[in-house]
Amino acid sequence: MKARVRKKRLDRGIKARTDTIFLVASWKDILYVLMPRALPVLILLLIPLFLGHYENKVLFHACVYGLLALSFDFLANCGLFSLGQSFFFGVGCYFVGIYDKFLQIPIYLSIPFSAISTGVVCAALLSPVVRLRGVYFAMITLILPMLLMKLVEATGVMGGSHGMPGIKGFPNEEVGVYLGIITFLFLIFFLRRLMGSDYGLVLRAIKEDDRSVMSSAINIYWYKVQAIFIAACIGGFAGAITTHHFQFLGMSSFALDYSILPIAATALGGQGTFAGAALGSMILVPLSELLRELGGLRMALYCGILVSCILLLPEGLFHFLSRRYHQFQVEAKVE
Amino acid sequence: MSLLIYGLIQSITLALYAVGFSLVYGVSGIANFSHGAIYILSGYLIWAGLNLLNFPYALSFLMAICLTGFLGFSFYWILLYRVRGIPLAELVVTFASGVAILELMTWAGFSGIRYSLPPVVFGSVEVFDVSLDYQRLMVLGTGIFLVLGLYLFVHHTRIGLAFRAMAQSERTALSIGIESDWVGSLSMALGSAVSAVSAVAILPLGIMEPTIGYEVLIYALAVAIVGGLESTPGMVAGGFVIGYGQLITAKFFGPKWMIIVPLLIIILVLAVKPSGIFGKMKELEERV
Amino acid sequence: MAEVLLEVKGLVKRFGGVIATNNISFQIQRGDFLGIIGPNGSGKTTLVNLITGFVKPTEGKVFFKGTDITGLMPYKIADLGISRTFQMPRLFYHMPAFKNLIIPLKSTRVKKILGGDYGERDDMAIDLLDDMGFERDSMVPFKETGNLPHGYLKRLDLARALALRPELLILDELFSGMSMSEVAGTLPIIERLVMEGMTIVMIEHRLKELFRVAKKVMVLNFGEKIMEGTPQEIMADRRVREAYLGVETEEESLE
Numbered sequence: 010m011k012a013r014v015r016k017k018r019l020d021r022g023i024k025a026r027t028d029t030i031f032l033v034a035s036w037k038d039i040l041y042v043l044m045p046r047a048l049p050v051l052i053l054l055l056i057p058l059f060l061g062h063y064e065n066k067v068l069f070h071a072c073v074y075g076l077l078a079l080s081f082d083f084l085a086n087c088g089l090f091s092l093g094q095s096f097f098f099g100v101g102c103y104f105v106g107i108y109d110k111f112l113q114i115p116i117y118l119s120i121p122f123s124a125i126s127t128g129v130v131c132a133a134l135l136s137p138v139v140r141l142r143g144v145y146f147a148m149i150t151l152i153l154p155m156l157l158m159k160l161v162e163a164t165g166v167m168g169g170s171h172g173m174p175g176i177k178g179f180p181n182e183e184v185g186v187y188l189g190i191i192t193f194l195f196l197i198f199f200l201r202r203l204m205g206s207d208y209g210l211v212l213r214a215i216k217e218d219d220r221s222v223m224s225s226a227i228n229i230y231w232y233k234v235q236a237i238f239i240a241a242c243i244g245g246f247a248g249a250i251t252t253h254h255f256q257f258l259g260m261s262s263f264a265l266d267y268s269i270l271p272i273a274a275t276a277l278g279g280q281g282t283f284a285g286a287a288l289g290s291m292i293l294v295p296l297s298e299l300l301r302e303l304g305g306l307r308m309a310l311y312c313g314i315l316v317s318c319i320l321l322l323p324e325g326l327f328h329f330l331s332r333r334y335h336q337f338q339v340e341a342k343v344e
Numbered sequence: 345m346s347l348l349i350y351g352l353i354q355s356i357t358l359a360l361y362a363v364g365f366s367l368v369y370g371v372s373g374i375a376n377f378s379h380g381a382i383y384i385l386s387g388y389l390i391w392a393g394l395n396l397l398n399f400p401y402a403l404s405f406l407m408a409i410c411l412t413g414f415l416g417f418s419f420y421w422i423l424l425y426r427v428r429g430i431p432l433a434e435l436v437v438t439f440a441s442g443v444a445i446l447e448l449m450t451w452a453g454f455s456g457i458r459y460s461l462p463p464v465v466f467g468s469v470e471v472f473d474v475s476l477d478y479q480r481l482m483v484l485g486t487g488i489f490l491v492l493g494l495y496l497f498v499h500h501t502r503i504g505l506a507f508r509a510m511a512q513s514e515r516t517a518l519s520i521g522i523e524s525d526w527v528g529s530l531s532m533a534l535g536s537a538v539s540a541v542s543a544v545a546i547l548p549l550g551i552m553e554p555t556i557g558y559e560v561l562i563y564a565l566a567v568a569i570v571g572g573l574e575s576t577p578g579m580v581a582g583g584f585v586i587g588y589g590q591l592i593t594a595k596f597f598g599p600k601w602m603i604i605v606p607l608l609i610i611i612l613v614l615a616v617k618p619s620g621i622f623g624k625m626k627e628l629e630e631r632v
Numbered sequence: 633m634a635e636v637l638l639e640v641k642g643l644v645k646r647f648g649g650v651i652a653t654n655n656i657s658f659q660i661q662r663g664d665f666l667g668i669i670g671p672n673g674s675g676k677t678t679l680v681n682l683i684t685g686f687v688k689p690t691e692g693k694v695f696f697k698g699t700d701i702t703g704l705m706p707y708k709i710a711d712l713g714i715s716r717t718f719q720m721p722r723l724f725y726h727m728p729a730f731k732n733l734i735i736p737l738k739s740t741r742v743k744k745i746l747g748g749d750y751g752e753r754d755d756m757a758i759d760l761l762d763d764m765g766f767e768r769d770s771m772v773p774f775k776e777t778g779n780l781p782h783g784y785l786k787r788l789d790l791a792r793a794l795a796l797r798p799e800l801l802i803l804d805e806l807f808s809g810m811s812m813s814e815v816a817g818t819l820p821i822i823e824r825l826v827m828e829g830m831t832i833v834m835i836e837h838r839l840k841e842l843f844r845v846a847k848k849v850m851v852l853n854f855g856e857k858i859m860e861g862t863p864q865e866i867m868a869d870r871r872v873r874e875a876y877l878g879v880e881t882e883e884e885s886l887e
Contacts, residue, residue, distance in 0.1 A: 221722035226710035312444035
């Protein structure tokens with residue numbers, strides 16, 4: 010009778026060593042821990058110097074979508090499933106239109122103002138929804154950007170369907186690209202730290218069992234509103250820097266693209282780790298550029314990737330890779 | 345007077361957009377965001393039956409209903425089956441599939457004047473000085489039929505009650521022998537078939553293009569939000585509030601402002617009664 | 633005359649056609665220990681849910697320290713000082729045990745009571761668990777919650793309720809599912825709380841242990857309060873026996 014085997018996963022020796030203080034005992038151990046974190050940071054910080062104008066644009070887009078993906082992942086970690094990241098993105102863009110064109114505020118102020126304004130407005134609009142079932146949040150975030158796009162089209166506000174050119178730009182292109190990269194990298198680490206802190210613990214607990222958290226005298230709805238505020242600020246920031254970088258404001262800011270791709274990126278990379286969302290966007294955005302000729306088919310492709318990842322690789326690429334990095338697999342006989 | 349009648353038609357149209365979605369959600373708890381895609385797809389299936397297979401209208405319609413129902417059914421088993429119960433995954437899978445279908449159709453170029461359905465019934469009638477074509481009357485009739493049918497099915501038939509038991513408490517229902525997956529797939533099939541019925545009433549009033557799928561989804565969700573999810577009277581109320589709101593706005597402010605109405609009403613609803621006109625704030629009493 | 637801490641007046645809850653609680657009224661004074669007993673389905677847990685705000689009453693009122701708390705949100709009621717455990721422990725199974733206590737320690741109530749910055753929440757949590765019998769030296773507080781045996785989980789739930797520094801503690805079937813030794817280990821904690829002056833409401837099926845600590849016991853049956861008294865009075869009462877064991881029918885008594 011053939012013996013049955015199963016996969017057994019064990020931590021690599023180096024992982025077990027580096028989990029404790031013995032980490033500092035050898036260069037190899039230090040590199041093992043540092044490299045996965047430092048390498049992407051270094052690459053992202055140095056690569057714009059070597060890339061041309063077109064590639065830097067793609068890189069910029071990747072960071073912007075990455076920010077939206079991080080924002081989505083953050084909300085998902087709190088139990089809020091946003092099908093409309095383009096809502097935050099678009100509102101941020103249009104606040105830039107207000108601050109830049111009508112109030113003539115300089116760029117280094119309009120970006121933070123837009124981000125915060127987006128946070129306030131979106132959190133206020135969405136706050137009645139946090140008391141309702143989770144599906145409501147998805148529904149509202151889904152239709153709000155669609156309706157806002159139609160609003161812009163119908164009223165012709167700030168250029169309507171033609172858009173509004175002439176937004177002030179960055180002093181030079183590199184500033185825009187680096188602003189995107191640095192914020193992106195910063196937020197990956199910041200959000201991870203946040204979720205690991207006591208505050209993040211409460212948010213994760215709310216996702217897992219909000220009744221229980223309520224019986225511990227915590228106002229879960231206020232925490233959810235705060236989470237929306239943070240996520241909306243990030244999305245609004247992404248919209249603000251995009252509008253300034255391309256010096257154009259249009260109703261395409263509310264496009265479905267900005268909602269779907271972050272979700273696809275997070276599903277691909279693995280929801281929950283932020284690094285997964287970042288990895289996913291770094292893969293999908295350049296991929297999407299390469300497939301430019303396919304036009305509208307790309308959207309169908311993102312959706313296909315999204316669905317396949319959810320069905321076939323639910324843990325995501327990042328978990329898969331980190332598992333291979335930290336553990337090795339053996340076959341063990343089933344007794 | 346014409347305002348009254350056209351408002352009625354618009355309201356019933358919106359309710360028809362929403363009925364497929366409401367059915368699936370109310371009965372199985374699945375929020376099917378591919379609802380719009382299925383709606384417009386059924387329209388294209390009817391068109392294909394009429395123009396590619398040269399079937400008569402009735403046969404094309406029947407074929408579309410069956411195919412769409414089957415599509416909804418298999419959609420469940422292929423995609424939703426594996427992610428049932430994980431809220432994020434369910435939403436995203438239905439949404440992404442819907443978008444994929446719509447974008448594929450757009451890319452394949454299925455829009456333009458040749459893609460339109462002829463009216464099911466020709467001719468018109470004078471009602472209270474307002475000329476109404478029969479197709480619009482058909483919308484009215486279909487709407488009343490489907491809404492009443494939905495209400496009776498969900499509240500008064502054994503199957504409907506079984507479905508709802510499933511949606512409310514899976515474990516209890518399982519322990520008395522009602523299987524969650526069959527309920528889920530059958531309700532998806534039914535919801536999709538119902539969408540096909542709505543489609544045949546409404547689509548002949550204009551030309552077909554894939555973006556209608558997005559519009560239908562927006563309106564279905566708007567009606568559900570305004571009227572209250574899970575409530576058939578809510579669906580009707582939502583349709584009427586938005587429908588009449590749109591017609592009144594069109595008359596006094598101009599038709600281009602019509603699209604603002606759902607947005608404003610939603611914001612109003614959120615501010616005053618977030619769960620919708622007939623929505624029940626059951627949130628807290630569940631899962632204790 | 634001790635302060636009336638909790639007052640329940642005519643509490644009625646109907647779920648559709650089912651009457652879960654029917655006109656229940658009682659009072660608890662500070663320092664009391666009220667046991668609530670009754671057969672399954674008699675409305676005990678619904679009563680707790682009504683008091684703690686998880687379920688809104690159809691009729692009736694609940695007063696805590698003189699304030700009307702009927703229909704308030706559960707977190708507001710917890711903030712005022714009522715804490716509870718759950719029949720099935722509602723804990724967070726994917727984190728170390730002590731992290732479960734961080735949640736109540738982060739509430740505004742605890743911040744107010746301990747005044748501003750009160751040091752490391754982690755240390756406080758581990759101290760609290762140590763008091764509960766989670767031996768710090770054996771690293772028990774650090775074990776993943778999902779890996780702990782049932783008795784520990786129930787004590788963890790209790791610790792979570794106590795971390796809130798409540799004035800009224802409601803225990804919903806704390807001893808259910810515990811082995812004799814686990815009960816023997818938990819009872820001293822309850823007795824110590826009584827000595828420290830905590831007001832406790834305890835729903836229990838294990839009558840022997842309950843009667844040891846409770847001064848007053850209330851009996852529910854089919855949503856109604858059928859009796860309230862000392863443990864001795866309860867044990868002697870015919871109605872209570874009938875509620876638990878059923879009424880003798882003619883045929884049986886002929887045997």
